[in-house]
Amino acid sequence: MSEENVPFEMKEDNINKASKALKAMGHPLRLKILCVIGQNELPVMEIVKQVGTTQSNISQHIDILREKEIITSRREGSKILCRVRDHNILTLMSAMQQTFCPTEN
Template sequence: MSVPLYQAKAEMFRTLGHPVRIRVLELLQNGPRPVRDLLAEIEIEASNLSQQLAVLRRAGMVTSYRDGSLVMYQLSTPHVADLLAAGRRILGSVLKDRDGLLVELRAGAE
């Protein structure tokens, strides 16, 4: 039985619901990176990073391959980077609107 599209979307967004996963995806936007570089950038335990990478792999957002002794990760599709960019735009718009509301509230309180 096929999963409804709205449910598949919800699962995708749940996958994005962890700061480490978002950070990994951000780091991979510029191309493949070895696990050791991800560890150095994110500064978490290797086992925790491994768990988060596994979640991203299962969700199909990243792929991995070996390059000699290194395990490399990359975004599975450029659309993942597009999604992150859209998230930044939405967040910027939401925060901008909140700042405007805060200014209006302060002006009205006088």
């Protein structure tokens, strides 16, 4: 059997986890937030600045990403710092970037 014909692994837990992550990442603003954060840990105000919308809007989407266990956050003084929780999300984002945002030669 060629590598192209190998079916994807279909464990129910994996399907549910992938579906949950893709739903959370499916909103353009949430995907942009994740792209801005990348492998870094950033304060919410820096995310607001780079994404270019209101703090209230960003906070709502960060809450959704946190609820879906895509990002985690912690308080440091008066700042809330956010980072991507699971390295697999970064791997997925890298694959999406290679697929949808190929570098120009």
